[in-house]
Amino acid sequence: MGPFIAQFLTGLANAAALFLVASGLSLIFGVTRIVNFAHGSFYMLGAFIGYTVMQLLPGAFGFWSSILVAGLAVGLIGVIVEMLVLRPIYRAPELFQLVATFGVILVIQDLALITWGAEDLLGPRAPGLKGVIRILGEPVPKYDLALIAITPFILFALWYLITKTRLGVLVRAATQDREMVAALGVNQSWLFTGVFFLGAMLAGLGGALQLPKGGADLLMDFNILASIFVVVVIGGMGSLPGAFIAAVLISVLNVFGVRYMPQSTLVLMYVVMAVVLIIKPYGLMGRKEVAGEHGQVGEPEQPFSPFGRRGRLIVAVLLIALATLPFLGSKFxxxxxxxxxxxxxxxxxxxxxxxxxxxxxxxxxxxxxxxxxxxxxxxxxxxxxxxxxxxxxxxxxxxxxxxxxxxxxxxxxxxxxxxxxxxxxxxxxxxxxxxxxxxxxxxxxxxxxxxxxxxxxxxxxxxxxxxxxxxxxxxxxxxxxxxxxxxxxxxxxxxxxxxxxxxxxxxxxxxxxxxxxxxxxxxxxxxxxxxxxxxxxxxGKSFDALIMVFLGGVKTLAGPLVGASALSLMQDYLTRFEYWRLALGLLIIAVVIIAPEGIAGTSQKLAARWGIIRRDEVQ
Amino acid sequence: MLELFDINSFYGKAHILNDLSFNIAHGEVVALLGRNGAGKTTTMKSIMQMVRPATGSVTFAGQDISKWPTHKIAKSGIGYVPEERRIFSDLTIVENLEVGRQSPREGVPTWSFDDLFDLFPNLAERRNNRGRALSGGEQQMLTIARTLMGNPSLLLLDEPSEGIAPIIVEQMAKTILELKSQGLTVLISEQNLHFARIVADRAVIIESGTNRFDGNFADLDSDPETRDAYLSV
Structure with a gap:
């Protein structure tokens, strides 16, 4: 019984950080409908910033204030990302914004590398909470027990914010129909910025809070990304209690998995998610998504039309040009x-x-x-x-x-x-x-x-x-x-x-x-x-394909080809530099802001506006 | 108070509003009449900039609001009650009202939660029920109440009588007249000529997004050809 309970407590403690990060992702998605791939990066930044501040502030007070400082700092970084990168592209096709957040991941990775170096950082122990307590003969770290004690307060604070304050009411209203919220006089931009602050702060808090358990390293962003998506989906998009239950479920199962079925650890949470979604398609506490209820039914889709004669001619010329490539003699x-x-x-x-x-x-x-x-x-x-x-x-x-x-x-x-x-x-x-x-x-x-x-x-x-x-x-x-x-x-x-x-x-x-x-x-x-x-x-391979499709232009048939070529060429060229992620990330963000309909989509629109192709040739 | 001038609005490639112009004076209740698809809802949305007109201007209280974002227009005193109602079904009645709340505005009536529960007693009984638990008529009242929480000086009502029991429609007419007596200006779109006649001072009839008639109901009655051509009586 002893080991069983100890395992369970470890799982509960792990759930604290996971829940914090996942609830932030859920909030951001609920209100802004942005699938924020960079959320793992906010979590990573929380850990790194927390580590640095802990070096400066001594003692128990310093430790806990460092966690708060890290949360606030990451919240502000979230605001910067929202205002500089996402605000210009809210009117782009649905899910397009995930390309920009992918660019943010790359930028943050290199900035973290430049600032904190490539070495993994060992997290400091929490003052006063070093060592273990024996429960039924099994050692349980004191810090784990502290985390278990804190979690209900976090849950309560979030619950209070969401259900009892005006901001919470607006957040829930916007989750359902943000256009109507605007029509009632609420400035969505500030609401979105506020939600980004809150969501990023939660991720930063999560990252700083897990420092004594996991430290800080440059792989944290991708490592947690999959888990928090799983938690949010199992719990039901936009449901905080759901995210909490799912975080506990995943963390506890993981701990038991490591102990009893070590070969299953990589896959366990996906099996759980698959089972939950097959039984409850909208997660444990989510509800059915109704198309268009969020007031974001954009412009109607332009029908695709086959290329006209000129278009076909251009494609044929390009193909012939490509076919002459071997005659240049470059194997590379x-x-x-x-x-x-x-x-x-x-x-x-x-x-x-x-x-x-x-x-x-x-x-x-x-x-x-x-x-x-x-x-x-x-x-x-x-x-x-x-x-x-x-x-x-x-x-x-x-x-x-x-x-x-x-x-x-x-x-x-x-x-x-x-x-x-x-x-x-x-x-x-x-x-x-x-x-x-x-x-x-x-x-x-x-x-x-x-x-x-x-x-x-x-x-x-x-x-x-x-x-x-x-x-x-x-x-x-x-x-x-x-x-x-x-x-x-x-x-x-x-x-x-x-x-x-x-x-x-x-x-x-x-x-x-x-x-x-x-x-x-x-x-x-x-x-x-x-x-x-x-x-x-x-x-990463699936994400690459997504980025290519969106970068090229999701609403054109030429888009995926343009996007795939562009991303491959950019990667091929930039990877020879030391900080290629930073460069590639900034380049992706720039393309996304300049061409919110993707490279092919925006160039076709421009070509039509300038009279190079007829409007009905836009496809 | 509100002036639409040569508005052209598109939905994709479909040309919905075609050089539409009309205006509303302070304290007036104007009925916007026309068949299904004539462009009534698009007119409302064009005023709110929820559909962005390609050309033309909308002037409200002396200011050109054509380029303003929707929330700023709502903040300037135009309250919009959409046809689909769009209440927040996960929120309680009180929370729905809270979303619409704005600070008091000079020269127009200020509404509190209690004022609105007096105006719509049905809502008072169910103030802590979620929006999804309401009947169609209650949802319609909630939409109007929610918009009034913003203390608007101009109210845009998009087909408020649609799909509602006749007894509630009657109640709605009383409410609108009471709002008018408190000094509110109202633009109400309708297919129901009878209802429009009760509440409105003047009728604007549109067809294919163009103004076909603008005058009082006596003039409309003396022109049955216009009436029959553009309205399904």
């Missing part, structure tokens, strides 16, 4: 071009389900990596030739998408995004931990193309044919009756159903199709590299 340029074509296909497949289907997947890497691993496993275990792998791997990925889609398609919005993330993490941890078959962390190597295609030039042309062939198929599907049905399901599910479209089935088919096309990109990838590692299944 060809390899870079191969990489870019592959990510273009990957991004285009995500765009298909995201833009045309209106289903934002946070786990599209599952299909890219899935296709790559399917091909690698076929070659490695069955000695399959490359040609067969190109046929079968996308089909296998399609089946994978059928399985994942069967669970996910019933959800919409952020819940859909999170469940796809959960499944991709499941797949990642399966590959990562099933080392005997997949090679685990060491990956799978020696997956080379057939001899006839092993020359870089030949493989380059093969990539052009398969890559652009896949993109053309996607485009064709977008302009087919199926594409119309898919867009109809996105724009008005009710009306689409009334005209006889089975919207869920259409979305299911589209999800499968997009998955198979991502699998094709993955297959190309594995043969171009000759190897595959679990990193291709990571969250």
């Amino acid at each position: 340029a060809m390899i870079l071009a191969i990489d870019i074509i592959i990510v273009c296909l990957f991004a285009a497949s995500l765009h298909f389900i995201l833009s045309l289907g209106g289903l934002v997947s946070f786990g599209h890497a599952a299909f890219f990596g899935g296709g790559a691993y399917a091909a690698a496993l076929m070659v490695h275990y069955a000695g399959s030739p490359m040609e067969l792998a190109f046929v079968l791997a996308p089909i296998i990925t399609g089946f994978l998408a059928i399985i994942i889609g069967w669970f996910c398609i019933r959800l919409t919005g952020v819940y859909f995004a999170m469940l796809t993330l959960a499944f991709s993490q499941l797949l990642w941890s399966l590959v990562f931990q099933w080392g005997e078959v997949t090679g685990g962390d060491d990956g799978m190597v020696s997956i080379w193309p057939s001899p006839w295609a092993s020359d870089t030039t030949v493989f380059f042309y093969l990539t052009m044919i398969i890559g652009f062939g896949g993109i053309l198929v996607l485009r064709h599907a977008a302009h087919s009756p199926f594409g119309y049905a898919l867009r109809a399901s996105r724009d008005s599910a009710g009306r689409a159903e009334a005209t006889g479209i089975n919207t869920k089935r259409v979305q299911f088919v589209a999800f499968t199709f997009a998955g198979a096309m991502a699998g094709l990109a993955g297959t190309l990838f594995v043969f171009s590299k000759g190897s595959i590692f679990p990193t291709e299944l990571e969250i």
Whole structure:
């Protein structure tokens, strides 16, 4: 019984910081509808700033005031981010802002590296709370007990703020319908800034509070990001009590997981989230999202139209120019071009389900990596030739998408995004931990193309044919009756159903199709590299694809290609510098502010305004 | 008090308001009449800048408000009651009112929670109920009460009688007349000519986003062709 209770108490103590950070994320999302990827960065900053201030302020009083100072400082940083980066782009398409917050992650990473160095910092012990207390013979750190004692006060303070103050009333009203709140005379800008202050402060407090347990390091931001998304989704978006229950649930399960099933730790919380979302699609205490109820139904979608003659001519010229690349004789340029074509296909497949289907997947890497691993496993275990792998791997990925889609398609919005993330993490941890078959962390190597295609030039042309062939198929599907049905399901599910479209089935088919096309990109990838590692299944890979689609322009068919090329080129160029994250982050933020409809979307609008293309050619 | 001049508003590519002009004098109740899709709601939203007109100007109390953000317009004394009501269903009645609360304004009646509970006794009984528990009529009263908490000098009522039991419509008419007697200026959009006649001093009829008739009800009655052409009687 003793160890059991001690484990449980540790879990409860871990829940304190997790709840603080997650409730901040939930508040920010609820009011501003921004999926703040940078929330983990606020948490990390809280830890670093707390550490520094603790060096300056001695004693117990210094320790606890340092935590408060760190919270306030991070709150102010949140305000700066909101005013400088997010305010200019609130009117951009939904979820576009996550690209900007991704840029903020990169900037904060390098700024933290410059300020605090690369070494992990060991958190100071809390004065007066060093050592342990024995409970039923088991040692429990005093600081853990202090955290458990503090948590109810935090919960009460937040509850009071949200339910009893005018600010809380406005926050809850804006969570539901922010346009109406504005129509009643409330300045949304200040409300948003206030909420950002509060949310970032909570993250900073969480980061500083966990210092004695975990210290501060540069990986904290991404490490906590997945957990807080999981907590917010399990609890139900926007529900503080839900976030609290979920934080406790995840933390306690994690502690028990580490002890009794160590091989499960990577995946446990995603399994819990998947189970919760399958049973309660809107989280434990969340409620159904109703499209448009938040008063943010933006401009109506411009219908896509196929390129006119001039557009096709330009595309043909570009393709021919690209096809002459081998004659320049630079092997490096060809390899870079191969990489870019592959990510273009990957991004285009995500765009298909995201833009045309209106289903934002946070786990599209599952299909890219899935296709790559399917091909690698076929070659490695069955000695399959490359040609067969190109046929079968996308089909296998399609089946994978059928399985994942069967669970996910019933959800919409952020819940859909999170469940796809959960499944991709499941797949990642399966590959990562099933080392005997997949090679685990060491990956799978020696997956080379057939001899006839092993020359870089030949493989380059093969990539052009398969890559652009896949993109053309996607485009064709977008302009087919199926594409119309898919867009109809996105724009008005009710009306689409009334005209006889089975919207869920259409979305299911589209999800499968997009998955198979991502699998094709993955297959190309594995043969171009000759190897595959679990990193291709990571969250970061899914995020890359999202950034490419949004950066290029979610509302244009050319967007994903432009975004994929732009991001790849920027990364390729900038990674040679020491602080490339800072540069890339600032560049992304700049692009986002200058071109709020994405690079392709904004340039098409400008071209139409300047009369270079006709307005109805904007597509 | 309010003047719309040559307003052109679009929704996407659809041209909804077409050189729409009319004005409202201080203390007047004007009925904005027209069929479904004539542009009544877009007119309301264009005044609030919730739909941004492409061209034209809106002047309120001598100031050009065409470029103002919505919240500033609401703060300057225009209270908007949307057709879809848009109450905050997770908030209680009292909290819904709190969202609308603004500081007192010179020259117009100031409303407190108690004043509004006197005006709408049904709401008083249910003050701690959540918005989603209210009937359609109660929701409509709550929307009006919530807007009055901002102490507006001009009230925009978008189809307040729509989908509401006749007895409540009658009550609503009384309320509007009482507001008028307290010095409020009101623009009310309606499809119900009978209701409009009871509460309004003057009618503006729009069709395809253009002003087709502007005058009192006696003039409208003597012009049955206009009435039948633009209104579904």
